[in-house]
Amino acid sequence: MADTSIDSGTVLTIDRATVDAIIAHARRDHPDEACGVVAGAIGSDLPTRHVPMLNAAMSPTFYEFDSGDLLRLYRDMDDRDEEPVVVYHSHTATEAYPSRTDIDLASEPGAHYVLVSTRDGAHEAGPVDVRSYRIVDGEVTEEEVRIVERYDHDVPHEKVNP
Template sequence: MLTIDLATRDAIIAHARRDHPDEACGVVAGAIGSDLPTRFIPMLNAAMSPTFYEFDSGDLLKLYREMDDNDEEPVIVYHSHTATEAYPSRTDINLAGEPGAHYVLVSTRDGAHEDGPVDFRSYRIVDGEVTEEEVSVVDRYVDGTDVPTEQKAEH
């Protein structure tokens, strides 16, 4: 299960809407071993494409050096789909190189890029196998734990 705070979930959705019609992408880092996404890092889609995303290799190298210096790891790797459901494509599955990460997809299709609910889903992708997981949205993290909220992930 992915536990994510409301502000970070909303920031991912806002990024997806802002970059529409191109796919948005980014990472949410957290302390190594914590499984808590705490540092939101929106990235530039170097492909600038509505059907494909690609992290800029220089930006990605810089990010991994920062995470290493901060004892962090990628807890969430996210991107948006602009015309299809929030489910990993064959390309997404082939490029999934972080077996410990949650892969979050947001769909901004059918006007969701403007307003209203979006499809926000999380997956584990290990060795080409995709497993959808529950998303628990919390108000905030307190001492490495979560505080429940009434608001659930939008579907």
């Protein structure tokens, strides 16, 4: 059974520009699901480099990374001493919660899985539901999302979906 509570012990801290880029990608690809990665230095848990990917499935109900693009991304991350800190995709007609398929495909136990919902007109304007999860061995745990203006210890954060 998936855990649907928010774990106060896990937090995704992400800068506003990256969140805005993820939302823009989700809106741009709507009605198909958008997908991508935000890489960061190995062990930092800090998402710094947004890499929008092509949804090879080109589907409104499913996303799939192109295997060649994914291989190139992992080689590039290796060259930069990076890892996938965030793996994201959008849901175009449902809430921002991982589907059974999303859970089955989650293969990065250290990553934050971010979902963006563009349903109910959110693909055009207005607020977009952005939520983050840890998915390990089929177990889903929602986590707090903190959006900061920039990565700076002196900047207060804004809680999203507390």
